[in-house]
Amino acid sequence: MSGFRKGDRERARAMFKALPKDIRKGIRDALNKNGSELSEAIRRRVPKDTGALAESVGYAFGDAPATSATQAFRAKGSNPADPELTVTVFEGNNEAFYAGWVEYGTAPSVSGQRVGARNSDIKQNKGSGRQSYRTHPGTPAQPHFWPTYRSMKRRMKSRLSRAVGLAIRKALK
Template structure:
């Protein structure tokens, strides 16, 4: 997450936003987060068990997802009420980044030391989906905020 300059000032300004506008922004953010989570889950490779698809989740409050290999932020980074993290991977699925980006051929270590791994091809599902839908999410939130401000 990027550092926010003058964080205290920005948080004061965010706190001064009228409740109706905050509510409209949160509803639009929730709709966008649901849409993005469903799209990422649909784009994830099925695999043998389907665990990767099931591991795609959203966490409100901007908190870090402990076992996530891939994560993207939606919403304002400075306000926990208007922040959601969408992630792929958890304690049982620690390979989401390997599926997304692939692996190069290499010599294994550990209990299979010395054996050769041929590598795997990348199967991007997380970031291409985010790039495809982020403009829609931003526009939806912007429209909701503008509409709520006009109704004040």
């Protein structure tokens, strides 16, 4: 059970859309600061080899920019129905397509098929009698995105709550 009654989601979306511009601006400023701070913290924790993955970390209002790489990591802000009040923190682009492999690691694999075997499609010029197998040692996980998000979640939520409260108090004066 989600804890919501029928129609709550639609009412909440209508309320967000009906917010005065002053309140929306206060929420947007807090979301902007949260997105900026989180993307910078992730960028500092990214394992740096070529630096392409660290350069690909960013944030945007609404959805992440379209790239040919799969945007696997998204941390949404307050209201996905309203792109103006939604922040997406992302990493990975066409150059740094391996973001998920770095975050979660890869499994080691050894294929039982011999490279260069008679009925194999894979040929290898290694000389006669030498057996070689396709292997991949795997890579260990180097978590950086989600641990950073979880460590900053409480602070970002508090900032957003304060901004909403302050904006509402200003609007009621």
